[in-house]
Amino acid sequence: MxxxxxxxxxxxxxxxxxxxxxxxxxxxxxxxxxxxxxxxxxxxxxxxxxxxxxxxxxxxxxxxxxxxxxxxxxxxxxxxxxxxxYISRKEVENARFIREAIEVAVVKKAAIGASDEDITGLWQLIERQQFDDQNGDPVSFMQHDEEFHLAIATAAGCQHAWRIIENLKAQMDRVRFIALDNATPLKTLIEQHEMVVSAVAERAPELAGEAMRLHLAEIVISLPKIVADNSEIFVD
Amino acid sequence: MxxxxxxxxxxxxxxxxxxxxxxxxxxxxxxxxxxxxxxxxxxxxxxxxxxxxxxxxxxxxxxxxxxxxxxxxxxxxxxxxxxxxYISRKEVENARFIREAIEVAVVKKAAIGASDEDITGLWQLIERQQFDDQNGDPVSFMQHDEEFHLAIATAAGCQHAWRIIENLKAQMDRVRFIALDNATPLKTLIEQHEMVVSAVAERAPELAGEAMRLHLAEIVISLPKIVADNSEIFVD
DNA sequence: CCCAATATACTACCATACAAGTTAACAAAT
DNA sequence: ATTTGTTAACTTGTATGGTAGTATATTGGG
Incomplete structure (x- = not known):
């Protein structure tokens, strides 16, 4: 090779x-x-x-x-x-499930304990994502997306959680790499991010949790089409 | 050495x-x-x-x-x-937090999808734990406890989650090993297990989740005393 | 032509050897 | 007595050789 x-x-x-x-x-x-x-x-x-x-x-x-x-x-x-x-649909869903469990818990904690500076930082990260969208730069967006999720964990005092999520993400990232162009428009993802930060800013843990849950469900929606278009690298 | x-x-x-x-x-x-x-x-x-x-x-x-x-x-x-x-109190709490997030999500899923055979199996595992308690055999109990939690994950179709929890548990298990004798009586833990299985059997996801949350909070209660008695192997 | 036995070319696992860095002890000089 | 320089005994990181198992190609017999 x-x-x-x-x-x-x-x-x-x-x-x-x-x-x-x-x-x-x-x-x-x-x-x-x-x-x-x-x-x-x-x-x-x-x-x-x-x-x-x-x-x-x-x-x-x-x-x-x-x-x-x-x-x-x-x-x-x-x-x-x-x-x-091979990318296992089942494993992707498993990773998503665990990630949802963790990140929902983390964002609830962030909604309770985040500082005003943390929240300002989150809004700034969203601005950069909007910039990436306008520039049509999905690779840069993918990086800022990662920073965003990490920033929430940090704001919640849960950086330790990122070690786990980072490994889970490996399973999902190959799917996302394929989906860079043809899947969910970035605008939608950014709006979901905004929902999350809004809830955190309002100190509304449950709302923040649900917003995050919705956001992380996105991959489930886009997965079938990706599998159909790239069946040669999937199993299950 | x-x-x-x-x-x-x-x-x-x-x-x-x-x-x-x-x-x-x-x-x-x-x-x-x-x-x-x-x-x-x-x-x-x-x-x-x-x-x-x-x-x-x-x-x-x-x-x-x-x-x-x-x-x-x-x-x-x-x-x-x-x-x-050294055992880090902070790391133990971090592990507990993640474990709670995952296991609560898992037991909710179990409450929805577990088969009747799964639930029968869970009751049997609890019987063995009661046997361990009567025999004053905490080591055997610790093993059956692990089997119990794994069985719930299996009943929920989440064996994959166990891979993650297994690693997290490593942090907590040293604490539990110290606590084998002097901490929470096994009877209390078994009752908590019963609460969980009851909720699962009633197909009550939220109740099951809360029961599990309460159960996993137990280590937080016993930790301060353990740290006080064994400060030479702890940090934080 | 087809199939089975055999040789060959891989693979990862384990053992061993060497290299580079750290620590602690000790000797010599101030 | 204190400090500094050197040495020796560790440590992990990396390189290389040997072994056993597997897959594939090849060859010999039907």
Whole structure:
């Protein structure tokens, strides 16, 4: 298989350098490659080959594989190979369910405890999303969307929750990557974000929770069409 | 440091044998050792030493360390060592919060969709817990408790949720291990379980959710005393 | 032509060796 | 006595070699 991704440059900051091991860097690179479908479901990726392409030994690659398997992006089959997992509709729905449970609880907490500065920050993030929409820049929007959800968790004092959600999102992000153009218009998503922040600003936990629930249900609506258009990379 | 744990025997079933790697076995052993405080917070555990004690090379031990670090039971400090993490009150509460969010959502789903056989099974598990209580066998109870929560997830069609909860539980299980004798009487916990199953049997999602919420709040009540009695292994 | 036995070319798992960084102890100089 | 420089004994990170299992191609017999 032909690949052409490279490791990101090592950060100059020597302090963070120490903890940013090769294995972690390989994990980051491969995760992005999988989410952006450069590595497609079903592809075989071998320790040796990836190692050669990235110019290092099999060891750090192996550790990256193990982490990718934990997140559910690849399957390591001993003595057989490591394969990019197909996108499972069922797994996507499972991830969505857990994410909904967590994020609804988190946003309720945010509605109770967020500071005025937190809320101002949320509105600012929405403004940037509107800017992305006007510019027709869905990639930038996807990033600001992530920042938005993280900001809510932070406002609720639940940054810890993001560690979990981040892994769940991996399952959903491949779907969202496909959907960048042809799915729910950004305008709709932004309006849902506005509903959430409005409820938080009004200190209305239940309302905020329901707004978030509605927002996270969006992927369920868009999924059938995406599956129909890309059935070769789905299972279930 | 002196240790005396051993690897569990390899399962005879050759099919599962293939996937049960040494690294996984080491992970299981060390996780239990940490939860049961044989490896105490602050202890240094080195790849080489554990490897020697288990009769393996550093490689599988290293992979186990990485997984333990992901779960938050140890901290790997490059070129310094790997240390058993102190129990963080904050992290315990964080884990409890996420677990509550997930399990409440799951039990609501169970109340809607559980089959009659599922509910019968839940009552049976409670009977076993009552048996454990009468026998004064808290270790057995702890296991049946775990089975109970898993059974609810299964009844809701949410076994996938257990993967997440299992990791969160690691944080809480050390606390529960300490609390085996001196904390909440098992009778109280069992009554809470009964409340949950009753609500599920009545197909009352909201009631079931609240019963579960109350049950999971129990650790918050017992935590302060446990921290006071064991402050040397806690931080925050 | 078809099928079975066999060789070959992979794979991941584990063991071992080396490299680079940290810590602590100890010796020498101030 | 205090500080500084050096050394030695650790640590984890990375590289490489060997082993066992699997899949595929190939070959030999029907």
């Amino acid at each position: 032909k690949l052409d991704f490279k490791l990101k440059p090592m950060p100059q900051n020597l302090e963070s350098h120490r903890r940013y091991t090769m294995a972690q860097r390989v994990f980051d690179v491969l995760k992005q490659a999988i989410i952006q479908l450069q590595l497609r479901p079903g592809n075989l990726i071998s320790e040796a080959e990836i190692a050669k392409q990235l110019g290092l030994s099999r060891q750090p690659v192996r550790e990256a594989f193990i982490k990718l398997a934990d997140v559910g992006l690849v399957e390591v089959r001993p003595q057989r190979g490591t394969f990019v997992m | 002196k240790l005396d744990f051993k690897l569990k025997p390899m399962p005879q079933n050759l099919e599962s044998h293939r996937r049960y790697t040494m690294a996984q076995r080491v992970f299981d052993v060390l996780k239990q050792a940490i939860i049961q405080l044989q490896l105490r917070p602050g202890n240094l555990i080195s790849e080489a030493e554990i490897a020697k004690q288990l009769g393996l090379s550093r490689q599988p031990v290293r992979e186990a360390f990485i997984k333990l670090a992901d779960v938050g039971l140890v901290e790997v400090r490059p070129q310094r060592g790997t240390f058993v993490m």
